[in-house]
Amino acid sequence: MDFDQMIAQAAVSGLAAQQLTANNNLQPQLLTNTPSETIWEHLRQQLETCRTFCFAVAFISADMLPPFKAVLADLAEKQISGRLITSDYLGFNQPTALAELLKIPNLTVRISPLAGFHVKGYYFEHQAPTYQTMIIGSANFTRSALLQNYEWNLELNSLQQGTLTQRVQQELSQLWQTGQPLTVQWLKAYQLRYQASVRKPLTASYVEKNPIKPNQMQQSALQQLAALRQTNARRGLVISATGTGKTYLGALDVQQFAPRRMLFVVHREQILKKALASFREILGGPASDFGILSGNFQQFSAKYLFATIQTLNKPAVLQQFSPTTFDYLLIDEAHRTGAASYQRLLAYFQPKFCLGMTATPERSDDYSIFQLFDYNIAYEIRLKDALAAKMLCPFHYIGIRDYQYHGQLLTDQAPLRQLIAPKRVAYVLKQLEYYRDHTQPNRGLIFCTRRQEAEQIAQALSDQGHPAQAVDGTDSIRRRENLVRKLEVSQLEYLVTVDIFNEGIDIPTINQIVMLRNTQSQIVFLQQLGRGLRLAPGKKFVTVLDFIGNYQNNYLIPLALTEDHSLNKDHARQTLELEPVLGLSTITFTKVARQQIYNSLQRVKLDAFLRLRQAYQQLKQRLGRIPLLADFARQQLVDVQVFAQNQQIDNYYQFLLKMKEDLPVLPTLADQWLSFVTKELINGMRQHELLLLQKLSCQPSLTRQDYLVCLQQHNCYCNQAVLDSVAKILNLDFYQVKTGKQLQAAKYGNQPLVVEKNGCYVLNQTLHHWLTEFPWFQRLWKDGLTAGLLRSSQYCSQQPLTLYQKYTRKDVCRLLNWPLDVSAPLYGYRVGKTACPIFITYQKDAAQNARAGSYSNYFLNRATIRWYTRSPRHLDSSEVQQLLARDQQGNYQVTIHLFVKRSDAEGKNFFYLGTCRPIRAREVQLKNVQQRTKTAVELLLQLQQPLAYQYYRLLTGAKNN
Template identity: 55%
Template sequence: MENEDIKRELSLATTFGFLDNHQSGATSELLPQLVSNEPNDTLWEHIRYELQTCQSFSFAIAFITEDALTPLKVILADLATKKITGMILTSNYLMFNQPKVFTELLKIPNITVRVVTREGFHAKGYFFEHHDYYSLIIGSSNLTRAALLRNVEWNLHFSALKTGAVTKQILNQFNNEWQQATMLTEQWIEEYRRLFEANQMAKSRVTIENKFVNKIVPNRMQSAALKELADLRKIGEKKGLVISATGTGKTYLAALDVRQVQPKRMLFVVHREQILQKALDGFKRVLGGKDSDYGILSGNRHEEHAKYLFATLQTISKKEVLESFTPNQFDYLLIDEAHRSGSVSYRRILNYFTPIFCLGMTATPERTDDYSIYQLFDYNIAYEIRLHDALKEKMLTPFHYVGIQDYEFEGRMIDDKTPLRLLVTKQRVNYVLKQLEYYGYSGTQVHGLVFCSNVIEADEVAQYLTKNGHPAVKLDGSDSIKQRNQVVSQLEQGQLEYIVTVDIFNEGIDIPCINQVVMLRNTQSSIVFIQQLGRGLRKYKGKEFLTIIDFIGNYKNNYLIPTALTGDISRSKDNARADLALQPILGLSTINFTEVARQKIYEAIQVAKLDSFATLRADYQELKQKLGRIPLLLDFQRVGGIDAEVFADNSQLDSYATFLKKMKEQVDLSEYEGQVLSFVTKELINGMRRHELLLLKLLLKKKVKDQDFLQILQENNCYLNLEVIESVTNILSLNFFDIKSGKDNKAEKYGKRPIVKHENGEYRFNSKIEESLKNSDIFYKLFIDVVATGLNKANNFNAKQPFTYYQKYSRKDVCRLLNWSKDVSAPMYGYRVGEDECPIFITYEKDNPEKNRSARYENEFFNTGLIKWYTRSPRHIDSKEVQQLLAHDCNMNFKVKIRLFLKKSDAEGKKFYYLGDAQVDLDSVREQLIQQVGKKPRAVVSMNLKINEPIKYGHFIDITKR
């Protein structure tokens, strides 16, 4: 913007922010606003946005922690390529800043750092220079992970001209401090480290060690699992399976369950000898008792008479050892890493012993080598806690994921077909080393795990690392258990910095000290990706966070990365794109991509088929194995790896029954039964409005009187008025869909006749459906499954109003939820002015502006609560629909309520995010001419729409950032 434009916008922003919030028109980045770490509106998101749009920056921050620098480095790396630099002024006040923080700051090439060494510097300010103005964030937040993401902080984010008094006062203060501060150098850091360590030693001498050992008590999720296990036993079940992410305390959970069962004898079976002693020690902490109660049965220890016996698979599965025990010798049998229990050795043990209860534990049940461990444990999944749940519960170490572009060779990025010789060139390994050094690790020494795509590459990488002063060893499947254990021990003791491997450490390894995971391979599977990422998430003394560095090439499977990181099961491209753009925050874990890496993933998402039939088949087969029966849609919604709505959205499937037939399952339905299932699946399973679903559920038992229907709606807190009751009848009679002829007529596609009849104050199914529900078990089962699934999904929506903020709706969905009598979505396009309500659908970015006439007048957000909007052409201020939108009474109550829906681009599909209600800013209404190439100018009316609930900052940035 030109200087005069900036002055005008800042004047509007100042008026809006400090004088009168009814005034409008200022752009969002200029508006003063309080930042207090609300969801999707954290300080980190504000800083990230400002850095990505500024010309230079200056921070005055007293306290800085290493865990805040890792995500910051990703953005600064992109800025360095644009020659954008910054200054950071920090302090040694109270010796809060660790020496390593200063070392990490010195690594960043495009910043200059100085240290205020006088007592009492406690400033917290972030300043971003733009063309004619500064954006400033001043408040309570230091540069720490908690302050950026979680703590309740008060920070004012505002803008001011460079010539403004406030700007000059702040910058003068910064410059005065800067001139007096000490330049950060390696020599200064060494002197500070000496003083810091002396200070820490002095503190430690006055610290009294607390030797009191508290009784181990279960955390919230362990408590829930213990209850489920107890409930299983109450109903007579003999087996149970616990699925729990690595590092979430499976061993302690097992010990706590043993404590609540109190068996006479227990047998714990593992397949790796090196974890026997750790498991025994964990049980002893929970259970207490004499040392003689605990024993190990392995190749070199035979303490088989212990009350609590910990045995290796290799030893106890031997025929002579196994038969030295009676089948009922143990009341409680524990199988660790139960996904391996399909092997002959494990099955021999399970078939021999007859305990009162058998518990299997695993982090990765999917890795079963085609043998169903679910069947082995009678399909009793007692409890399941996956990675994302564990992070939310703070059971794991937070991580900083860094997705960066892989090495380019002669202008070409590494891809699926890159020859092996190029993967191990000196230039590529030097590039990798530079990135590892830049992004760093938590703690005093790196303990790294590097995943490569093949053994030759792993060997070469290990050699290059060692030659460059980073001792590393390659391990693969050909190495013995003894060799692996020895190398792991060397890593733990600091004799090695890196283990370079190919897949063998995906699971089944416990190295808590790992503080850096490096991915030098294409992502082939979400499961493997999470397994590898999870290797470093176990908590460890001195490890505040895990750094994950993913080298992203031009790979076709890149689309798996955002969905794996967020745990999204929708198989939706627009959700994957949103995750990529928003770079979400998971508790105290951050996800960050460099611009080039983000673009490579975006390109992979564009061409991927996330909901292909092959993918659905694999999901189905996996869940069928897990359940031991044909899965229903509700099973997918509750425990499957995919959202049930994916089946409904698939254009090749009329209903789930169609899919089951393709899977060669026995599904005998009449043509009409298939049409009815198609209707409830395609139209109602999304759960956006629970009214129809609740009525159908009631009708499965009996005919329903009007008052009974109203009562059930009230009991479920559903919004209620005459219009919505009439709309329900209209939907279930199929009148809503009866708008076209032939193949396009949805009513004919759904069987034409009303699904539900409403006569004489009573609802009932039509006679054909009543007959089918009575005589066809499979139809009844599939029908009630869709209804139950829809009601399950309805929990994602606010029952007390038609629309829910930030949920996505198609134009047809909006027609239904506005209680319109017909589906008029096809000719609606950008908006439709109804008698009382007007939905407006905005596509913020036009994909082909040179071809798209609507792009001639683009919508523009001024701020998070104000957007410029244009009518279709030709329209004038005195046009009927414009006058309808402007009509209001003396109290400024508008006759027509505007509902605002928006998507970023057409690439996001047919659905729009609901942003809330909006009102016309009457002072902004203008009639103007739109120029069109080769055509006469056409009149439109522009106006600003004020959104009642301003958009969350994270969503706003996603929408407006180009």
């Protein structure tokens, strides 16, 4: 079928009668904003694959332009340009927002003179093959419309000769010809008209009359803090993302506690005055109730005292207070309390309650601030949840490549001369100007690696009319405060900083964060990102520019943006490829930047033992005891499957020994059985074995009827084939196959854990004895079962395989109830009596392609994939006949299960895409690398459920429809 026929068939299928073989990607479809996809993602893909485009939209908002600029920058590299038609209808479009469009060199803009111009249409020209895509509906080019609002937009694909296409082209042509070019002169005239129609803003006096009310986070935290104190707890910790209102929360809790006196401690003097002002807003009362204790102020008798740790630690100062002077002690940036100065302070004072507040409690040393606060985490909210709750300002993160010095990207060891090279500085300034938003006063914070680099950048910005100052740890507190004040009142546009302002600085009006340094840790990345996320009047969004070079730790960027601590590479790859939308916040990587991150991700061993050790130590600090696997699962930290897949250990007991924990020596067989649970069951893909072992851990036998009741209570699917499979797994019959020279079952002691006798499941007597007599073995055994059951929440309990979850060939053998693990010789597919799993690596490397010859498994659309059998095979071959055989009701006798991964770089796991059925079969002649022709059968397989848009992009790397 040629492409013209595919377009025609797709149109008929979408608008007249469903066609099973129609190209699902080309069919008319309704686009809306949902939790799994947004209209912007569809527009972005069209932009990335078109040869030209034309938008006709009534309304454009500046808060959607940063990611658009990033995509257009990549298109400019490919010499692709487009047009945009808008208007001044209703005075919605800000002049400053329209001015931003003039920065985009490969975009030409015209203003329609039509009264009531209210269209919302997006038109794309594609080539190879040549066709057109139109997206027409309700969505303007605004952040709310493209990311969040309930909108209807119809996507249509057509050929040049299509009547609708020609009509749209004519309308666009007419609009373009009659439109006024967007120029600086036109904007000046529009600015005058626009200013005359703008309403006056609310006065400050009106705002002041509205009392501060606790936000969502504060309300929950206040309730939990009160509940904590009812347990007679003396200390508590609040973990809250930067910008979510920790200072106000502290004041609100002081208000509900009503102390006789309060002490607020922080590590930097410039924070004290703002904290005092915030507390006074909440608490009220005379000014004399509030005082500061620092190098410049000595107001010892204030009811509410705000002090720096440096001043308090002076013996002469500390002796001015008795240990019980303050009822309530509040420590800001509590992750610093491991320092000796804070230790002395906490050892001296004896308040009725001590509250610690921090956004980043994790520490790289062995000190646990959780221990310091008695392991009482009163409340915790992280970045993603805070964004969802609209407690933070939305951001547009844009990862762009750094300057190429003599054709090479900067590395971690780049010398200063490369960082401050005039061409690099000019490149940085060009990017800042391109992505800068003129609809709001520019207040930017730039993070650099060295003082001289910061000075050069600041000077260059100032020379171009953008006042900037460099600042680092050598500057006095007074100078820092003065520079921050100048930034707030727009006397400066940028502060260029080195090693400071990661934390402990509150400049809510910051609307641009620039990262001119390589990412060293997720914590620092989030600290720097958080500097711009505070809400402020008139602040619409934050632009985050990350200059990405050839840095070793680039892989940390997608992990930090999604606060992912799972150590699972798949999550990072998905963030990188799909560029997810977080509420009203977007993530965009330009092509070169994305490749640099991907290269870093490929090089790093994310689940390396060192990282497991670090994660273990951090969790141990949090819990105050030896963490178990179930703790990692409950805290949503390291994916417990990462422990199972680690090559240096076979089970968590061995891991604890490597952590130097003092554990009793276990018998070899006990160790092997722990390995069985870890390697085979902890993935949680099927609850059945875990539930049976959990029951038998408390009683040595269980009737089949009681087991069936247990499965029913957990909503688990069940049939005789599943019960037989469970029996073969737990008596190790499934593993009676060789891997190398050894039986798999030998790794697990080759003794059945459970046998079925007379309608009862009976636990191995030795295993029962060890569970009774060895507490640590019992603890680790039950922990492995619990961790697996916790992980099982990712899977559907009512069917053996869960859509879009990942499985290995071995997993599939078990979950399809096969009697033996035949994954080693399984390769591409295996036709069983009732099921045939097909495994496809979608993008093969050059060597694989050479071996495969003409084989090319290919998604024709999101519902149909072209797949080839082995060769030689014919239509009358037995396995082909099995796949095509139907019963008397016309149903296929063999269920085909489709598993796909993008490339071998992604390991042994395949996404499960569901069941599919043959809709066409034919013999084809294929040539191998030696140009020898063999016969194979080509099947068109239709998925029962069309592939979700995001997974289609993820698996195919789709750059066209």
